[in-house]
Amino acid sequence: MTIGCSVSATILAVDDSTSVRKMVESALRSRRYQVVTAGDGIQALHALESGAGDSRFDLVVLDINMPRLDGLSLLKIVRAHAEWADLPVLILTTEGQEGDRDQALMLGATDYMVKPFRPTQLLARVAALLAQRE
Amino acid sequence: MRNGDVQIESGTRAPMTETDDLDAQLLRQMQQDFLAESLEILDRLGTLLVKLEKGGDPDLIDAIFREMHTLKGTAGFVGFESIRTLAHKLEDIFGALRDGPLDVTPELIDTAFAGVQMLAAMREDIARGGTGEADAASLIARLEAAQRGEKLAPVELPTSQPEPDTTPATVETTLRVKVETLDTMMELVGELITAPNALMAIAERLQDEQLTSNAAVISRLIHELGMQVSSVRPVPVERLFNRFTGVVRNLGREPGKEVQLVIEGGDAPLDRAISERMYDPLIHLLRNAVDHGLEPTVDRRRVGKPAEGTIRLSAERRGDVVILRVADDGRGIDADRVRRVAVERGLYSKEEAAALSDERAIHLIFASGFSTSTTVTDVSGRGVGLDVVMQNVRHLRGNTSVETELGRGTTFVIQLPLSLAILQVQLVCVGEHTYALPLHIVRETRQIAPGEIQTMQRGKVLFVRDTALPVRRLSDFGLQISDCGDPTPNPQSAIPNRISPAIVIRRAGRDEVLLVDELVGKQQVVLKPLSPYLGRMRGVDGAAILPDGSVTLILDVEGLVD
Numbered sequence: 001m002t003i004g005c006s007v008s009a010t011i012l013a014v015d016d017s018t019s020v021r022k023m024v025e026s027a028l029r030s031r032r033y034q035v036v037t038a039g040d041g042i043q044a045l046h047a048l049e050s051g052a053g054d055s056r057f058d059l060v061v062l063d064i065n066m067p068r069l070d071g072l073s074l075l076k077i078v079r080a081h082a083e084w085a086d087l088p089v090l091i092l093t094t095e096g097q098e099g100d101r102d103q104a105l106m107l108g109a110t111d112y113m114v115k116p117f118r119p120t121q122l123l124a125r126v127a128a129l130l131a132q133r134e
Numbered sequence: 135m136r137n138g139d140v141q142i143e144s145g146t147r148a149p150m151t152e153t154d155d156l157d158a159q160l161l162r163q164m165q166q167d168f169l170a171e172s173l174e175i176l177d178r179l180g181t182l183l184v185k186l187e188k189g190g191d192p193d194l195i196d197a198i199f200r201e202m203h204t205l206k207g208t209a210g211f212v213g214f215e216s217i218r219t220l221a222h223k224l225e226d227i228f229g230a231l232r233d234g235p236l237d238v239t240p241e242l243i244d245t246a247f248a249g250v251q252m253l254a255a256m257r258e259d260i261a262r263g264g265t266g267e268a269d270a271a272s273l274i275a276r277l278e279a280a281q282r283g284e285k286l287a288p289v290e291l292p293t294s295q296p297e298p299d300t301t302p303a304t305v306e307t308t309l310r311v312k313v314e315t316l317d318t319m320m321e322l323v324g325e326l327i328t329a330p331n332a333l334m335a336i337a338e339r340l341q342d343e344q345l346t347s348n349a350a351v352i353s354r355l356i357h358e359l360g361m362q363v364s365s366v367r368p369v370p371v372e373r374l375f376n377r378f379t380g381v382v383r384n385l386g387r388e389p390g391k392e393v394q395l396v397i398e399g400g401d402a403p404l405d406r407a408i409s410e411r412m413y414d415p416l417i418h419l420l421r422n423a424v425d426h427g428l429e430p431t432v433d434r435r436r437v438g439k440p441a442e443g444t445i446r447l448s449a450e451r452r453g454d455v456v457i458l459r460v461a462d463d464g465r466g467i468d469a470d471r472v473r474r475v476a477v478e479r480g481l482y483s484k485e486e487a488a489a490l491s492d493e494r495a496i497h498l499i500f501a502s503g504f505s506t507s508t509t510v511t512d513v514s515g516r517g518v519g520l521d522v523v524m525q526n527v528r529h530l531r532g533n534t535s536v537e538t539e540l541g542r543g544t545t546f547v548i549q550l551p552l553s554l555a556i557l558q559v560q561l562v563c564v565g566e567h568t569y570a571l572p573l574h575i576v577r578e579t580r581q582i583a584p585g586e587i588q589t590m591q592r593g594k595v596l597f598v599r600d601t602a603l604p605v606r607r608l609s610d611f612g613l614q615i616s617d618c619g620d621p622t623p624n625p626q627s628a629i630p631n632r633i634s635p636a637i638v639i640r641r642a643g644r645d646e647v648l649l650v651d652e653l654v655g656k657q658q659v660v661l662k663p664l665s666p667y668l669g670r671m672r673g674v675d676g677a678a679i680l681p682d683g684s685v686t687l688i689l690d691v692e693g694l695v696d
Contacts, residue, residue, distance in 0.1 A: 016200075016204060017171060017204045017207065017208045018167060018170075018171045019164050019167035019168045019170075019171045019208050019211075019212070020164075020207070020208055020211065022163070022164070022167050023160050023161070023163070023164040023167070023211075026160055026163065027156070027160055030156060030160075065200055065203050065204065065207075066200075067197070067200060094203070094206070094207045094210070095210070115207050115210065115211055116207075116210045116211040116212075116213075118153075118157045118161075119156060119157050119160040119161070120153040120156055120157050
C-alpha cells in the first residue's frame with residue numbers, strides 16, 4: 001500500500017473488451033489512481049502475483065465474461081489466497097446476467113456494477129470501496 | 135436519434151457539471167474505440183462461424199457466445215442500440231447452443247452469418263456518421279423463432295456484399311432530426327393546411343379578388359410545405375421490398391415450382407408507419423401467389439408458359455397515393471371455383487352464388503371464412519386469409535382489389551395514402567350533420583332525378599354505365615350519433631321524389647350509390663383520433679376539424695352496417 005492514504009491507490013482493471021478497458025483506465029487515471037490493466041483472467045492473475053509489497057493492489061475491477069480464465073474463476077482463486085482475502089473486488093456485469101452476479105457475490109465479490117454505467121458512477125463506487133477499506 | 139449519440143442520464147440534473155463533462159468525453163472516446171474493437175470482433179466472428187460450419191465444437195460455440203456478449207455489452211455502453219439488440223439475440227442463440235437446448239443446423243449457421251453481416255453493415259453505417267439503424271426485424275424474428283426451438287426454413291444469403299459507397303464527391307449534407315420532432319412538425323403543418331380554407335371562404339364571401347388570390351398563394355405554399363414535411367417522413371418502399379427477396383427464394387424452393395421475384399419502383403415513397411405495417415399483408419400476398427397463384431412447373435410447361443413463374447412486386451406513386459401491386463403470371467382465379475368454395479363454406483346458397491357476377495364472385499376471396507387452401511402449409515403459414523390483408527390495408531386507409539385473368543395471372547392492387555395524418559375527404563350533409571367520406575373510396579358524385587332510380591326485386595338500383603348499383607340513403611345506416619333530433623327517415627319514403635345528390639362509393643369491392651341531402655365539397659383535413667370516451671364507433675374512422683371550427687366524423691364505409 002502506498003504511503004499516505006490520500007495519495008493514489010493502485011487498481012487492477014480486468015476486461016476483455018478493449019474499449020471498456022480503456023474507458024475504465026482513463027476514468028480512473030483522471031482521478032489520479034495508478035492503473036494496471038489485463039484482458040483476461042490469466043493476465044490478471046499474473047499481474048496480481050507480480051504485485052507484492054508496495055505495489056500491492058488496492059482494488060480489482062473485474063469483468064465476468066472473458067476468454068481463457070473468466071472473472072468468476074479468477075475470483076475463486078483470489079479468495080482462496082489468504083493474501084488476497086480482503087482485496088476489494090468490484091464486479092462488472094451486464095443486464096440479464098443476474099445469475100453470474102449472484103454467484104460472484106457468493107464467491108466473495110465486494111460489490112458489482114451493471115453495464116452500461118457512466119464513468120463517474122464507477123469512480124464514485126471505487127472511491128466508496130477504497131474509503132471502506134481504510 | 136438516440137443511436138450514435140451518447141445518451142447520458144444524470145440522476146441529478148445539474149447544468150453541465152465537471153462529471154457530465156468527464157462522462158461525455160470518456161464515452162466519446164469509447165465510441166471511437168468501439169468502432170475499432172467491433173471490427174476485430176466481427177472479423178473473428180466470421181472466422182469462428184466458418185470453423186463451426188465445418189464441425190461443431192463446444193469451444194467454438196463458447197467463443198462465439200463470448201464475442202457476441204462483448205459486442206452486445208460494449209455497444210450498449212456507447213449507445214449503439216441496433217447493434218446491441220441484434221448481438222443480444224445472437225448471443226442468446228449461442229448461449230442456447232452451448233447450454234444444450236439447441237443444436238447446430240446449417241440453417242442456424244446461415245442465419246448467424248446473416249446476423250454478422252448485418253452487424254457489420256450497422257457498424258459501417260455508424261463509422262460513416264450514420265445512425266447504424268437497419269431493418270433487422272425479419273432477422274430478429276428468425277432468431278427468436280430459432281430460440282423457441284422452431285425449425286428454420288433454409289436461408290439463402292445474398293451472394294454479393296452490399297456495394298460500398300464509392301461516390302463521396304456527391305455526399306449530401308444531412309441533419310439528424312428526432313422522429314418525434316418530425317411528428318410534431320407534421321402535426322403542425324397538418325393543422326396549418328386547413329387554415330387557408332377559412333380565409334378562402336371569407337375572401338369569397340367578401341368577393342375581394344386581392345384577398346382571394348393572396349389566400350390562394352398561402353394555401354399553395356402551405357400545401358407545398360406539407361408535401362415537403364411529409365416527404366421527410368416517408369421512406370423508400372425499397373426498404374420494405376428488400377425484406378422479401380430472401381423469403382421468396384425460400385418460398386420458391388417448394389417442390390415442383392420455380393419462382394422468380396421481380397421488384398419494381400423501389401424508390402416510391404411510403405410513410406414509415408405504413409411501411410412497417412405493410413410487411414405482413416405483403417408477405418401474405420406473396421405466399422398466396424406462390425401457393426395458389428403459380429402453377430407447378432409441369433402444368434406451366436404443358437400450357438407453353440415459361441417453367442419459371444414470375445411474381446412482380448411493384449410500387450408506383452400517383453399524386454398523394456402509392457399503389458403497390460403483387461402480380462403473378464399463374465393460373466388466375468376461377469370465378470366458378472370461388473362460387474363452389476363459397477357455397478361449401480356456407481357463405482352463400484347455391485342460387486345466390488350463381489347469381490353473383492364474376493367480379494363479385496372473385497371478390498369473395500376477401501371474405502372472412504374464405505380460404506381455398508384446406509391445410510395450413512408451411513409456406514402459406516399462419517392460416518390467415520385475404521380478409522386479414524384487406525383489413526390491415528383498410529386500417530391504413532387504403533384499399534385492396536384484385537385483377538385476374540384465367541390462365542394469365544392475378545394481380546393484387548393495394549392503394550395506400552402517402553401520409554396517415556392528412557386526408558382528402560368529400561363532405562356531405564345528412565339532416566343536420568356533416569360527414570366526411572375519404573376521397574379514395576368516392577368514385578364520383580352526381581345528381582339523380584327521381585325517375586332514374588328503379589325498383590328491382592333486390593331493392594332500389596341505379597343504372598350507371600349499364601351496371602345496376604344498389605341505392606341507399608346514407609341516413610339509413612344508423613349513424614344517429616348525436617342527440618340532435620334528426621328524425622330517422624321512414625324507410626318507405628327513403629328514396630326522395632326530387633333531384634337528389636348522391637355519391638358513388640366503392641365498398642367491399644363493388645360500387646354502391648349513397649343518397650345524401652347535400653354535397654358540401656372536397657376538403658383536406660387533419661385526421662384526429664376519436665376521443666377514447668367515445669370508444670370505437672362502428673362505421674366511424676375518426677374525426678376532423680373543419681375550417682369553421684366544427685368537428686366532423688370521418689366515415690369508414692366498410693364498417694357501415696344497415
